Amino acid sequence: MSDGIIDITEYLRRRDGWEEDEGDDEGGAFALWGADGERSRFALPLWRAIYLAEGERGAIVRRASGSNTAPEPFVILDLGVEPARREFSPEQIPSFVDPEVPELHDLGEAGLLITLGSRDGLDWFLIVDSARQPRPPLPPKSREDLLFLAGECAGLLFYRNFADEVT
Numbered sequence: 001m002s003d004g005i006i007d008i009t010e011y012l013r014r015r016d017g018w019e020e021d022e023g024d025d026e027g028g029a030f031a032l033w034g035a036d037g038e039r040s041r042f043a044l045p046l047w048r049a050i051y052l053a054e055g056e057r058g059a060i061v062r063r064a065s066g067s068n069t070a071p072e073p074f075v076i077l078d079l080g081v082e083p084a085r086r087e088f089s090p091e092q093i094p095s096f097v098d099p100e101v102p103e104l105h106d107l108g109e110a111g112l113l114i115t116l117g118s119r120d121g122l123d124w125f126l127i128v129d130s131a132r133q134p135r136p137p138l139p140p141k142s143r144e145d146l147l148f149l150a151g152e153c154a155g156l157l158f159y160r161n162f163a164d165e166v167t
Helices: 008-016 037-052 140-158
Strands: 031-033 057-064 072-078 104-106 112-119 122-129
Touching: 037 057, 037 072, 037 122, 037 140, 104 140, 112 140, 122 140
Parallel strands: none
Antiparallel strands: 031 072, 057 072, 057 122, 104 112, 112 122
16 A cells, blocks of 8 residues: 555646655645534545646635625635635636536636535535646546546535535
8 A cells, every 4th residue: 555645745746847856845735724524525525626637726615696706615725835725706606607507617717616506595616726827728537537526525515414514
């Protein structure tokens, strides 16, 4: 069995093309926010989503149905800085997005957005963003895998009732 199940330095090395001798001094944040207790179950699917999208930060966010306000974070995994960045802009969820339709939206510089669903007046989304611009287009296999991971997150939210914890 390998010790490197989640090895942030290897991820960054491959993503940014680091040379072996650049060492681990160059980065390596792994900041979780909102992942206390059972919410820690979101960490692995978020990490995988960030990896597949060649991103830097992944988050499960929510906002009131029908509003155009900035989304509120529920769980964040930030591989860029510590502590995790908790600010999101309203532009990260365009008005044309239907939260009831599970779909992946590539929003260019605003990142990736995957709709997770709605419950009790709140719309839920998975966001992956990156400081690396322009981001290369996603291969079809990565898109499929990202939708699968979003399904895992939606399952945790709605079938494990994490979405019900929000007041």
